[in-house]
Amino acid sequence: MPNPPRLPDPGRLEDPAILHTTEDTRTYPCPSCGGMLGFDPDAQGLRCVSCGTVVPIAPQILQPAAVAKRDLRRTMDELSRLMEQQPKSLEREVVCQSCGGRTLFTGSFTAVRCPYCNTPIQRDDVQAARTRLKIDGILPFQVSEKRAREEIEAWIGGRWFAPNEFKKYRELGSFTSIYLAYFDYDAETRTRYTGMRGVNRYVTVRDGDQTRTEVRTDWYPAAGVVENAFVDVTGLANSGLDEAKVQELEPWPMELNRAYSPEFVAGHLSRTYDEDARQVFDSRVRGRMEGVIEGTVRQDIGGDLQQVHSMDVSWLSLAFSQLALPVWMLTVTYRERPFQVFINGVTGEVQGQRPWSAVKIGFAIAAGVLVIVIVYVLYRYFGGS
Ligand SMILES: [Zn+2]
Numbered sequence: 001m002p003n004p005p006r007l008p009d010p011g012r013l014e015d016p017a018i019l020h021t022t023e024d025t026r027t028y029p030c031p032s033c034g035g036m037l038g039f040d041p042d043a044q045g046l047r048c049v050s051c052g053t054v055v056p057i058a059p060q061i062l063q064p065a066a067v068a069k070r071d072l073r074r075t076m077d078e079l080s081r082l083m084e085q086q087p088k089s090l091e092r093e094v095v096c097q098s099c100g101g102r103t104l105f106t107g108s109f110t111a112v113r114c115p116y117c118n119t120p121i122q123r124d125d126v127q128a129a130r131t132r133l134k135i136d137g138i139l140p141f142q143v144s145e146k147r148a149r150e151e152i153e154a155w156i157g158g159r160w161f162a163p164n165e166f167k168k169y170r171e172l173g174s175f176t177s178i179y180l181a182y183f184d185y186d187a188e189t190r191t192r193y194t195g196m197r198g199v200n201r202y203v204t205v206r207d208g209d210q211t212r213t214e215v216r217t218d219w220y221p222a223a224g225v226v227e228n229a230f231v232d233v234t235g236l237a238n239s240g241l242d243e244a245k246v247q248e249l250e251p252w253p254m255e256l257n258r259a260y261s262p263e264f265v266a267g268h269l270s271r272t273y274d275e276d277a278r279q280v281f282d283s284r285v286r287g288r289m290e291g292v293i294e295g296t297v298r299q300d301i302g303g304d305l306q307q308v309h310s311m312d313v314s315w316l317s318l319a320f321s322q323l324a325l326p327v328w329m330l331t332v333t334y335r336e337r338p339f340q341v342f343i344n345g346v347t348g349e350v351q352g353q354r355p356w357s358a359v360k361i362g363f364a365i366a367a368g369v370l371v372i373v374i375v376y377v378l379y380r381y382f383g384g385s
């Protein structure tokens with residue numbers, strides 16, 4: 001049996017959530033009709049999907065806020081120690097407090113909809129757990145479902161070579177709003193390097209009766225120290241998504257960040273991280289930063305060409321925060337393959353995969369060949385005389 005809901009604690013009266021203590025979950029019932037409230041991008045408040053009632057969010061929560069970062073090494077060492085003491089699996093079954101049905105939170109999902117009554121349910125235990133990194137900041141949705149659908153339509157409409165069935169199938173695909181987990185890094189580095197500077201000179205070469213100019217490169221050893229500073233380099237912390245496409249949703253307007261608050265997640269899906277801050281740094285962020293450092297080294301070497309032989313990077317500071325970033329996601333299964341299309345929930349930028357129609361491409365090539373043949377025939381019979 002569902003237990004009676006507990007009122008929010010007095011210190012947080014601005015949050016209209018109903019907290020379910022036994023399940024450690026929260027829901028947002030509408031005060032007018034008992035339907036469910038969701039964070040509405042147009043209202044920047046909570047709106048009831050059934051009756052349209054808008055419940056405002058406290059101004060101090062809506063205010064953009066600088067998100068503080070924590071030292072990566074210290075935080076992750078501390079977390080590893082805690083996790084040794086109490087290893088914890090994320091997966092959990094929750095009893096829906098609206099209908100009594102059982103919902104399994106699988107993988108890294110922390111906000112889902114009850115499969116029986118569609119009530120959005122948020123887990124509170126993940127954010128509260130000492131063995132998990134907390135979400136520090138959130139970029140609330142700015143793009144409404146209506147606008148997201150329009151952006152998707154325009155994007156699919158503009159894909160000339162997408163098969164017609166794919167365009168039809170989009171209506172059958174799943175279209176959801178989800179907060180994805182990101183880590184956001186700042187770093188300062190000092191890099192000692194060795195390499196070679198190449199300087200071009202031009203020489204005149206005699207070739208029989210003629211002369212021509214050739215380029216010769218002289219190489220000189222080079223060594224030095226460069227410094228770099230990085231601010232807000234983000235890395236996706238969720239698995240199972242087309243990473244290259246998700247990365248192209250950048251840049252995220254970090255100045256719109258808010259301190260994390262669960263109202264923003266109401267009515268949307270949410271995932272916590274699958275890979276922690278150290279793993280994401282090593283797999284997705286370090287390489288990008290080292291690429292930038294190499295660019296600085298090449299600039300420092302100067303000349304016309306450069307060779308970089310060694311780079312010894314010292315990470316003078318390396319700090320991170322965890323962010324929840326908003327994405328509209330369309331998944332279409334076409335010929336047994338899933339295709340994902342993503343929309344940046346703040347800027348509306350669309351990035352995605354789609355199948356290519358062999359028939360349409362074939363027609364386009366055939367049409368191109370036909371044009372060349374016609375032009376050639378016209379030229380032979382009417383031109384050049
Ligand atoms: Zn209502």
Ligand SMILES: [Zn+2]
Nearest residue numbers: 096099114117
């Ligand atoms: Zn339910």
